[in-house]
Amino acid sequence: MSANGPLLQVSDLQVHFRTRDGSLEAVDRINFEIGSNEVFGLVGESGSGKSVTALSILGLVPSPGRIVGGDIVFGDRNLRELPERVVRTIRGREIGMIFQNPRASLDPVRTVAVQLSRALRAHHDLGRGEVRRRSVRMLRDLGMPDPEAALTKYPHQLSGGMCQRVMVAMMLSSRPRLLIADEPTTALDETVGAQLLEHLRRFKEEHAASILLITHDMGVIAEMCDRVGVMHAGHVVEVGPVGAVFRDPRHPYTRALLDSTLRIDRDSPLSDIERIPGTVPNLLHPPPGCRFADRCAYVLPACRPAKPPRLEVAPGHHVLCQETVIREFAAP
Amino acid sequence: MNSPLLSVTKLFKYFSSRGQRELRGTPEQLRQDGPVRAVDGVTFEVHSHETFGLVGESGCGKSTLGRCILRLLEPTAGSVAFGDEDVTRAAGQRLRELRRRMQIVFQDAGQSLSPMRTVRATLAEPLRIHGLARGEATETRVLQLLDQVGLEPMHRNRYPHQLSGGQQQRVAIARALATEPDFIVLDEPTSALDSSLKLTVVDLLQHVQDSTGVSYLLISHDLTIVRHTCDRVAVMYLGAIVEIAATAHVFDDALHPYTQALIASIPVPDPFTKRERILLPGEPPSPANIPSGCRFQTRCSFVMDRCRHEEPSLLEAKPGHRVACFLYAEAEREAAPT
Amino acid sequence: MSGRRVATVWYQVSQNTLTVVGLLLITIVVVFAIFAPWIAPANPVSGDLLNTTQPPSSQHLMGTDQFGRDIFSRVVHGARVDLAVAGIVVSVAFVMSVALGALAGFAGRVADELVMRSMDVVFSFPPLILAIGIAVTIQQGGMLSLVVALTVIAIPPMVRITRAEILHRKESLYVEAARAIGSSPLRVLAVHLVPNSLPPLVVQATLTFGYVILETAGLSFIGVGVKPPAPEWGIMVSEGSPYVRTGEWWISLFPGLMIFVTVLGFNLVGNGLLDVLNPRRRRQ
Numbered sequence: 001m002s003a004n005g006p007l008l009q010v011s012d013l014q015v016h017f018r019t020r021d022g023s024l025e026a027v028d029r030i031n032f033e034i035g036s037n038e039v040f041g042l043v044g045e046s047g048s049g050k051s052v053t054a055l056s057i058l059g060l061v062p063s064p065g066r067i068v069g070g071d072i073v074f075g076d077r078n079l080r081e082l083p084e085r086v087v088r089t090i091r092g093r094e095i096g097m098i099f100q101n102p103r104a105s106l107d108p109v110r111t112v113a114v115q116l117s118r119a120l121r122a123h124h125d126l127g128r129g130e131v132r133r134r135s136v137r138m139l140r141d142l143g144m145p146d147p148e149a150a151l152t153k154y155p156h157q158l159s160g161g162m163c164q165r166v167m168v169a170m171m172l173s174s175r176p177r178l179l180i181a182d183e184p185t186t187a188l189d190e191t192v193g194a195q196l197l198e199h200l201r202r203f204k205e206e207h208a209a210s211i212l213l214i215t216h217d218m219g220v221i222a223e224m225c226d227r228v229g230v231m232h233a234g235h236v237v238e239v240g241p242v243g244a245v246f247r248d249p250r251h252p253y254t255r256a257l258l259d260s261t262l263r264i265d266r267d268s269p270l271s272d273i274e275r276i277p278g279t280v281p282n283l284l285h286p287p288p289g290c291r292f293a294d295r296c297a298y299v300l301p302a303c304r305p306a307k308p309p310r311l312e313v314a315p316g317h318h319v320l321c322q323e324t325v326i327r328e329f330a331a332p
Numbered sequence: 333m334n335s336p337l338l339s340v341t342k343l344f345k346y347f348s349s350r351g352q353r354e355l356r357g358t359p360e361q362l363r364q365d366g367p368v369r370a371v372d373g374v375t376f377e378v379h380s381h382e383t384f385g386l387v388g389e390s391g392c393g394k395s396t397l398g399r400c401i402l403r404l405l406e407p408t409a410g411s412v413a414f415g416d417e418d419v420t421r422a423a424g425q426r427l428r429e430l431r432r433r434m435q436i437v438f439q440d441a442g443q444s445l446s447p448m449r450t451v452r453a454t455l456a457e458p459l460r461i462h463g464l465a466r467g468e469a470t471e472t473r474v475l476q477l478l479d480q481v482g483l484e485p486m487h488r489n490r491y492p493h494q495l496s497g498g499q500q501q502r503v504a505i506a507r508a509l510a511t512e513p514d515f516i517v518l519d520e521p522t523s524a525l526d527s528s529l530k531l532t533v534v535d536l537l538q539h540v541q542d543s544t545g546v547s548y549l550l551i552s553h554d555l556t557i558v559r560h561t562c563d564r565v566a567v568m569y570l571g572a573i574v575e576i577a578a579t580a581h582v583f584d585d586a587l588h589p590y591t592q593a594l595i596a597s598i599p600v601p602d603p604f605t606k607r608e609r610i611l612l613p614g615e616p617p618s619p620a621n622i623p624s625g626c627r628f629q630t631r632c633s634f635v636m637d638r639c640r641h642e643e644p645s646l647l648e649a650k651p652g653h654r655v656a657c658f659l660y661a662e663a664e665r666e667a668a669p670t
Numbered sequence: 671m672s673g674r675r676v677a678t679v680w681y682q683v684s685q686n687t688l689t690v691v692g693l694l695l696i697t698i699v700v701v702f703a704i705f706a707p708w709i710a711p712a713n714p715v716s717g718d719l720l721n722t723t724q725p726p727s728s729q730h731l732m733g734t735d736q737f738g739r740d741i742f743s744r745v746v747h748g749a750r751v752d753l754a755v756a757g758i759v760v761s762v763a764f765v766m767s768v769a770l771g772a773l774a775g776f777a778g779r780v781a782d783e784l785v786m787r788s789m790d791v792v793f794s795f796p797p798l799i800l801a802i803g804i805a806v807t808i809q810q811g812g813m814l815s816l817v818v819a820l821t822v823i824a825i826p827p828m829v830r831i832t833r834a835e836i837l838h839r840k841e842s843l844y845v846e847a848a849r850a851i852g853s854s855p856l857r858v859l860a861v862h863l864v865p866n867s868l869p870p871l872v873v874q875a876t877l878t879f880g881y882v883i884l885e886t887a888g889l890s891f892i893g894v895g896v897k898p899p900a901p902e903w904g905i906m907v908s909e910g911s912p913y914v915r916t917g918e919w920w921i922s923l924f925p926g927l928m929i930f931v932t933v934l935g936f937n938l939v940g941n942g943l944l945d946v947l948n949p950r951r952r953r954q
Contacts, residue, residue: 046526145614161615189389189553191612194597198611216527219599242603260531262556264598267580270538270560276528404846431852443843448865458851507851
């Protein structure tokens with residue numbers, strides 16, 4: 001593996017879902033990369049394809065979905081060319097995943113202790129006592145109240161926040177190089193979500209790991225991420241450093257998304273908040289040109305027939321939009 | 333200010349920790365058996381034309397409180413006065429009349445609509461129960477209600493599962509509006525919705541309030557929405573209100589350490605604003621096992637000896653700004669603990 | 671259910687081949703029952719004594735029995751008897767189960783205990799034995815005792831389903847919403863709880879239809895139900911059984927096949943409805 005190359009590179013990834021009425025282009029030729037020791041955020045409305053993207057990286061796209069094109073290069077290996085068996089080992093050891101609903105991803109009939117010790121033993125050769133000591137320590141580090149007691153419990157006896165802590169402990173025990181977190185705080189209370197984000201931050205610092213953070217919350221992106229990709233209707237419409245994207249969004253959708261976000265620290269009247277018109281287009285029959293055209297305030301005649309080009313507006317800052325639109329859009 | 337539209341006084345709702353038995357007795361007696369103290373002595377008022385926010389994390393008792401106010405649950409003790417009616421004592425015809433004037437919109441609109449009934453049947457039901465419209469007039473009123481919430485006439489023939497989440501919530505709002513109530517409890521009305529839909533529902537509710545003058549009790553864990561819609565806000569923790577004030581005061585000048593942590597935990601969509609991070613340790617205790625003294629003492633970083641033994645009451649620390657915390661026990665000590 | 675909803679259900683039913691097969695089988699039997707006098711070439715009760723135990727031929731499609739009666743005609747007329755018994759039993763059981771189930775699920779603990787414990791009493795007997803007992807006790811013979819016996823054993827499972835549905839739905843948000851707009855408890859029950867509890871009951875009723883036909887035939891076979899010479903499938907199987915040993919297989923086989931086809935039809939449709947009406951399995 002090259003020392004300075006990206007940890008994960010997704011290029012021209014295409015995922016289709018076959019349905020009775022034709023094929024649904026959930027993810028359509030997207031490109032982004034995640035550097036080592038970087039937090040990369042994918043943000044978008046529901047139905048934008050961000051979760052499908054995450055599942056593609058793990059090789060877990062649910063049927064009837066299928067990756068129909070593109071490459072997913074992790075380190076120096078193309079995950080799409082490896083046999084399923086090898087991908088499974090990578091998935092367990094080097095890429096971890098935290099889901100939105102932690103209770104559903106835990107085994108309902110095993111205690112926390114059993115599940116944690118399985119995760120620990122899968123990666124380390126440890127004795128009984130050591131497993132227990134480490135389990136307690138991990139849970140305590142994650143802020144679990146009374147970790148000793150928690151070990152004896154079943155998932156249904158724990159709150160959502162506690163389940164999420166167990167899930168995170170299991171994931172972190174394998175010390176993955178890339179952690180994928182899909183809406184990790186959405187189902188949690190605010191104060192518990194804030195704790196979780198803090199743990200993810202610490203994990204990244206301590207293990208020099210990378211995180212792919214999927215969320216619909218621009219606030220989480222701003223607080224956590226180094227770079228961000230904005231998804232709309234199966235496209236990554238803008239990708240770049242968080243500072244640049246937030247200060248100077250170059251895609252009309254990114255700006256609309258930012259302008260429609262309420263802030264807890266501002267008292268702006270509701271009438272000043274932008275509403276993004278319309279909804280994500282039907283991906284069974286997506287518009288031939290730009291998929292945002294129908295909702296875009298800056299739309300030009302050229303946007304509808306032709307697919308928008310992928311332009312590099314600044315180093316490492318790409319936008320999927322017609323050049324003329326970007327120019328008009330950037331004008332004060 | 334004129335007399336309040338709704339006043340809740342020392343309201344308690346305890347559940348048995350074993351089985352579904354209704355508990356009878358005073359809160360003091362019942363406390364011996366370690367019940368689940370979902371609502372533990374709550375007092376507040378809602379005025380006409382006001383939007384009052386009730387915030388707190390899951391399990392703090394805010395939804396239970398909302399249901400007790402409407403008598404969908406029987407409160408264990410305390411009183412709810414609506415105008416000059418005592419809601420907790422009303423029965424029969426008088427309770428029905430109260431139900432006409434007080435309504436509720438639930439979080440999960442899809443679940444709150446009867447699955448085998450069309451939108452028309454759902455909207456006609458309250459009209460019929462309260463004798464507000466008959467025959468032709470029902471149809472006219474249904475169309476009017478659909479229009480009021482931004483739905484098309486064709487939607488009246490749909491079944492709930494044929495509607496999107498946003499449309500279901502609009503139907504639920506229309507049902508609540510059918511009886512022209514003075515007061516609506518909004519129980520997490522936007523939480524199940526996508527962020528772009530949230531705003532349109534909020535717009536709708538705002539519009540309804542502007543045109544009808546209805547008062548809202550907005551129960552929500554979404555503090556950003558609350559900040560932008562409510563006139564006054566109460567913060568609940570483990571069954572009790574710990575802080576209550578005008579919205580701007582709560583958000584810009586939070587006094588209670590819990591409120592401060594809650595607000596600090598909401599991410600701000602601006603990478604250039606650096607805010608102080610306040611992390612609360614652990615999880616809230618179970619409402620069946622509320623700590624002695626101040627209920628927040630186990631997680632509070634300002635905890636003092638007094639907090640462990642004595643329960644702070646909700647007192648005015650600044651004009652119109654009440655807080656239940658010993659840090660503000662003396663009026664002179666005004667500085668917030670930041 | 672409105673036309674639109676029926677249309678949706680029909681669309682989903684038609685997606686499942688087995689359900690369509692089941693519907694087809696039921697249709698055949700129902701057509702037999704309705705148009706029996708026109709379809710049957712001969713009188714089902716009086717026979718031609720010169721032509722007994724004839725094997726199937728172009729004249730007698732399914733042959734003749736020991737009294738020279740045309741088996742095809744008897745099978746066609748038998749559909750009337752069996753469907754009538756099953757229809758009455760299932761309708762009565764359905765209505766009573768809804769009433770008892772609603773009472774148990776809605777009217778408080780005493781009613782619940784009373785209803786459910788009496789159901790347990792019925793449940794604690796093997797169903798067929800109980801049916802024989804009831805039918806013999808009534809002693810009116812014929813249809814009435816059969817119908818009563820079969821209704822009694824059909825009710826308990828349906829009451830259990832109704833009660834469970836009502837108890838479960840009582841906690842639902844739409845019931846709370848109905849209370850919030852001022853609905854009386856009775857209205858909540860009649861307008862919201864019962865209609866929403868019906869789908870699984872419809873499935874159970876469909877399946878019960880099949881069982882009742884089987885049991886009618888069974889009871890008639892051992893002489894408790896419908897009496898000869900009525901053209902009932904169970905009796906026909908019973909009457910033909912001695913002749914199977916001597917090689918006259920057609921006397922028992924064809925009525926037996928009809929029982930099989932009808933029960934299969936109702937089971938296929940019942941399972942199909944289970945898929946369609948179960949919201950968790952329902953597709954958007």
